[in-house]
Amino acid sequence: MSHKPWIGQPVSRIEGQLKVTGVARYAGDYHVPELLCGYVVNSAITRGKILEIDTREAKAINGVVEVFTHQNRPSLAWFDLQYADMDAPSGAPFRPLQHDDIKYNGQPIALVVAETFELARYAASIISVTYKEERFSTDLESNKDKARNPKMGLATFLKPLPAKPSGDFDKAFSDATAQVSADFTHAAEHHNPIELFATTVVYEEDGKLTIYDKTQGTINCQLYVGNVFGLHYNDVRVISPYVGGAFGSGLRPQYQLFLSVMAALELKRSVRVTLDRQQMFTFGHRPPTMQQTRFGADAQGKVTALSHEALAETSQYEDYTEVVVNWSNMLYPAANTSFGYKLVPLDVFSPLDMRAPGGSTGMHAIESSMDQLAYALKIDPLALRLINYTDFDVTANRPYSSKELRQCYLQGAEKFGWSDRNPEPRSMRRGHKLVGYGMATGIWEAMQVLARVEALMTAEGKLEINSAVTDIGTGTLTVMTQIAADELGLPLENVTFSYGDSKMPFAPVQGGSFTVSTVGSAVKAAGKALRKKLLKKAKNMADSPLKNMSEKEVVFERGGIALKHNPDVIVYFKDIVATRKNKAIKTTNMAFPNVFKLKNYTRAAHSAAFVEVEVDEELGTIQVTRAITAVAAGNIINPKTARSQILGGMVWGISKALFEETVTDHRFGKYMNQNLAEYHIPVHADIHDLDVIFVTEKDEIVNELGSKGIGEIGLVAMPPAIANAIYHATGKRINQLPIHFDQLL
Amino acid sequence: MNNFNYTRAKNIEDAVLSVSQNSDAGFVAGGTNMIDLLKYNLIHVTLLVDVNHITGHQAVTENADGGVRLGAFATNAETAYHPLIEARYPLLSRAILAGASAQIRNMATNGGNLLQRTRCYYFYDPHTPCNKRKPGSGCSAVGGYNRIMSILGTSEDCIAVFPSDMCVALATLDAVVTMQGVDRTRSLPFAEFHRLPGNTPERDNNLQPGEIITSIDLPANGFEKNYSYLKLRDRSSYAFALVSVATGLDLKEGLINEARIALGGVAHKPWRVKGAEDFLAGKPPTPGNFATAAEIIIAGAIGYGHNNFKIELAKRAIVRNCLMALNPESQRPGAHPSL
C-alpha cells in the first residue's frame, strides 16, 4: 500500500481532545510546589509622576511576601535595545517599574507577591498611591495637528511605508469621469483572547528559570528575559505549548513576563503572575485610525487616480506602524497615485499588531470607496473589480507569483447568487426588513522568514520533529505533523511534532500568516535531509537490497525505504536505526526564503467576500444573514483547519464591522468598557450562514509548499463587504466602524 | 476583594438576623452581580450571608386570588420555563429569556434580579467620580460616554439605567414585592419598589437595610393573549437593553380594553406612563394610536449626547412592540424585532 499524502486532507486537530477535556495546560495552569502569586497594581492616572506609593499596610499582611515598585526593583539592563523584542517598533520599549513616570492609564506600577492570588489581589487593593497629574492627550481626532512621519527602523522595513507618488494625481483625479472621496474612522480594539495573559516562572534549584508563558514566540521571550535580566540564554527556557488565542497580543513579551521573572529572581522562588480581564486592556491594541480616500475612474470604469491617507495613533515612546494605505494600487493599477501615512503620538500604551494589522483597516476604506465608485459609474461593484483586474503588481513592477482572485470573484458570486442583486439601494426587502448584498476584495501578503527544524528517526521507526514555534490555536501542530508525515511516508500516529519550547530549534514569532510557509518549509527541508541520511545508512547496511540505488529509485512508505519497481523489497527505518546501536538518526536544517527567486514576484493571498444583510427599516437592527468568502491561498495543507481559520476570520470581520470597539473617555484618558460584558464581540445568535470556498491556486514560487498563509485573509474583506451591503440595503454609507444600528434610524 | 466571613442562612429569620446585626454584611443569592461587585472591589463585606440554602421561597406557586407567587430564591431560568409562567405570563417568560445568557439565568434568582446594580461604566470604575458609588463625588456619565444611559427621570446627580429585563415585565404586570425585616413583613407595589435617582442616586430602591425579599406576587391578569417583549441592543444576546418595551393588551371587540406598556433601558426604573395607557383605552389598536401613546410616554425625554438616539428609537420600539403584541405568535426568541 503506497503512501496517501496527508497534505490536502481534512485532518482533525491532534490536540483537540486535550483542549476540550481540559487536559491541556496553559501558562497559568502549571502546578509548581511552593508557588508564589503576584498581582499587579495599575496606575489610576494617565500621565504624571508617582509622588508616593505606600506599601506598608499591604506588606504587613500575613502571607504577603514582597511588594515591588520602581523604588525597590533590582537594577536592570540599561539600554533600550536590550528591551527590544522581535516585534518592537522603533523607539524606546516600555519598561515596567522603570521610574516614577506614568506614561498611560493602567500602567503597571507595583507587583504584590503573596502566598495566594486572592491575598495578593487584596493587598494590591489597599496600596495607596499619591500622584502628581500632568496634562495628557488620548484623542486622535483633536490631536490631528500633531501628526508626523513615522521614524524609520527595522519595523518599517518589514512593514513598508507607503510608496512615493506616481503620475499626476491631482490632474488625473480632477479629469476623472467619476470621483469619490470619503473619510473613515476606526475605533481602538483589544485582542481579548479568552486565555488571560499569565506567566509561571519556575525557579529551578540551580537558579535557572523554566518559564511557562502565554506568548506567540518562545525564543522571542527567552531573548528578552536574557537581555533584560542579564541572564545566559541557556539558563532561560520558555515553554508555551498551548495558547488560548492571542491574535497578535502575544507577539511581544507582555509586562506580566517581566514582573514574574523579576520577582522570581529577587525572591529566589517560583512565581506566577496572571492578569485579570481589566488588565488585558492595559497593553497593546489596534490603534484608532482615521483615513481619507480619493479615487477617480474613467467612463469605462478604469481606475485612473488613487489617493489614500491614514492617520494613526501611536504611543509617546514607540512608533508603531502598520501597512494601511499600500494595498489599493496592488489591486487596481492606476497610474496616478498619492499615499500618506502619519502617526499621532498620544498618552497610551503602544499599539500592537492585531489580526490583519493595517490590512483590515485600509481595505475597509479601499473597498468601500470602490463600492462608491461603482455607484458613481453605475457599474456593478463586481464588474468594476473585474474591469480593473491585474496579474501584475504595479507598485513593485513585477507579476504576482500566482493570483486566482478572478476565480474567487466568479465562484463566490456564483455560489452567493450575486446576479440576483438589484443594484438600486433599498430595492430588496423581506417584510419589515431591507435586504442588502455587498461584496469586497481581500489581499494579504504571503511572507516567509527563516526557521530551523530538527528531525529524528527513533529506534522504533518513528519520526520526531522539533521546533520552538508555538501553536496559537491555528492548527500548527496538526499541519506540521501532516507535512512531516508526507516527507517520510508515515502514518500520522508515527510522527510527533514537539514545539512551543525555546530549547528547540529557532522559529520566529507566530504572526503575519507566515508560520506554515516558514516552519513548514523547514520541516520539509529537514525531512528531505533525513531521507538522504536514512538512504545512505540503508545502503551501507550489510547485504543491503538498496545498494546502488539512488533516491529516484526508492520510495519512503510503510515505515521504510522500498524499491519503486519492486515494492516487496523494503528496508525498515527501525532496522536502519538498529545498525547504529539504536541511536536516533538526526538532522537539523534551516529553510529561508529564496530571495533571488522571490524578488521578481509579489506574493499575496486573495479573497472575495459576499455578504447579505437584513436591516429593520424602522428600528435599524442589522443581521448578517449569510456570507461567503472565496479564498485563493495556494496549496491548502489541511482544508478543515484552514476552513476554521477562514470562518474565524469572517466572524472577526463581522465583529469589526458591527461590534468591537474599546471606548475611551478622553477626559480621563482611559478605556471605559474593560470587560467582556461591555466590550462586544458577536455571540452565536449574531452569526448565521457562513461558507468558505478555496479556489485552486498553483504556486511554484512562493515557497516549497506552494502554500500561502490564511490567518488574516478571511478577515480583511468582510468589514467593507458588510458596510457595502448595509449601503445597498439602506442607502446609507456609514464609514465609521463599528457600525451601530442606531446610525441607521 | 477583601477577606470576609461566609455563612449559609438556614431560614429567613436567620438570614435577616445575621445581616441586621452587622452593617457590613450582605446577602448573596445567585452571585452573578454580587461576586462581580466584590471582585471589582466596589463593596466590602465582612460577612456574606448565602441565602441559597433557605428552604421555602424557592418555588413558583398559585395564589388563592388567582395570581401566582414567585419565590425570591427561584432562579430566573426556573421561573421563565415554569409551566404556569409560560402559559399564563408569557410576557414575563419572554422578558427573562431576553436577559443575560443561559448560564447567568441558571444562577440568577428573582430577588437578586430586582436588586442588580446599574451597568454604568463609571460606577464600576473606582477611579472616576460617581455619585451612586460615592455620594457627592459627581457624575462622570453626564458629559462622558453615555450611550447606555437614561433619557427619562434623570437628575443632575445620576443618569444611570436600571438594567433588568425581568423587571420591565413585572412592572407591566403590576407585580407586588414582599420583603421581610427583623420585626415586620411588608409589601410594595412594583412601581414603588425602584426609585428615581433624584439627589440620592446611591439608593436604587426602597428596600431597607436588613430586609430580604421573599416573594413577588403576580395578579391574575397575565395578558397572555396579547403580549410582546422587544429588546434592542448592540448584539443578539448577552447585552443589556438600549431600549426595551413590554406590552400587554386586553382587547375587546376589536378595541383596546386595557393597555400596559413599560420601557426598559431608558430610566433608573422600569418606565410606565399611566396617561398613555389611559389614552389607548377604548381605542382601536392602530399604529397611529400606538404612536400617540409613544409620544405621551416619551414626553420630557432628554438625551445626553451619545444616547440621543434612544428618544426616537424608544418611540419606534413602542409602536412596533404594540403591533407585535397583536400577533404574539410572530415573536422571535431573544425578543428580536419581528413582523
Ligand SMILES: Cc1cc2nc3c(=O)[nH]c(=O)nc-3n(C[C@H](O)[C@H](O)[C@H](O)COP(=O)(O)OP(=O)(O)OC[C@H]3O[C@@H](n4cnc5c(N)ncnc54)[C@H](O)[C@@H]3O)c2cc1C
Ligand atoms: C454579563 C452579564 C449580563 C447580564 N445581562 C442581563 C440582561 O441582559 N438583562 C437582565 O435583566 N439582567 C442581566 N444580567 C443581570 C442578572 O440578571 C443579575 O445579575 C441577576 O438577576 C442577579 O441575581 P443573583 O441572584 O445572581 O443576585 P446576586 O448577585 O446574588 O445579588 C445581587 C444583589 O441582591 C442582593 N440580594 C439577592 N437576593 C436577595 C434577596 N432575596 N433579598 C435581598 N437582597 C438580595 C444581594 O445582596 C446583592 O446585593 C446580567 C449579568 C451579567 C453578569
Ligand code: SF4
Ligand atoms: S450615571 Fe449614576 S452611576 Fe453613572 S456615573 Fe453618574 S452617578 Fe454614577
